[in-house]
Amino acid sequence: MDLAIYKSSQNISVKSHDFITHLCYDVVTSHLAKLLKKTSDAVEELSYVQISDTEIFEQFANNTREIMRSISRAKSDAYKRYDLIGQMKARLRQDESYFQTQFEEYDQDSKLAE
Numbered sequence: 001m002d003l004a005i006y007k008s009s010q011n012i013s014v015k016s017h018d019f020i021t022h023l024c025y026d027v028v029t030s031h032l033a034k035l036l037k038k039t040s041d042a043v044e045e046l047s048y049v050q051i052s053d054t055e056i057f058e059q060f061a062n063n064t065r066e067i068m069r070s071i072s073r074a075k076s077d078a079y080k081r082y083d084l085i086g087q088m089k090a091r092l093r094q095d096e097s098y099f100q101t102q103f104e105e106y107d108q109d110s111k112l113a114e
Contacts, residue, residue, distance in 0.1 A: 022082040029075050033068065040064045 040061070047057035 019082070019085050022078045022085065025078045026075060026082065029071050029078070033071050036064060036067060036071075 043057060043060055043064075047054065050057065
């Protein structure tokens with residue numbers, strides 16, 4: 001969503017490598033989490049039918065939970081970085097607005113002095 005909002009060529013900060021990397025990382029990890037959940041559900045259904053070798057299914061379930069925790073931690077870290085980038089962009093817009101106002105006032109003052 002942010003990428004669509006800031007797609008203008010004037011928004012140089014959006015084109016930063018970090019912003020795009022973290023945005024893509026979030027999309028990819030979300031997709032992987034959905035795939036892992038779907039696979040886990042299918043394997044869980046299969047485990048009910050399976051009479052023997054239940055420990056393999058338990059091991060798979062444990063591995064799945066650990067991977068989901070890892071994805072969650074990674075997404076949290078990426079979100080913190082993404083949030084920081086958003087704050088920096090907001091600050092940049094504030095500074096740009098402030099400087100624009102200052103230059104306009106200076107321009108008006110110089111015209112009045114003439």
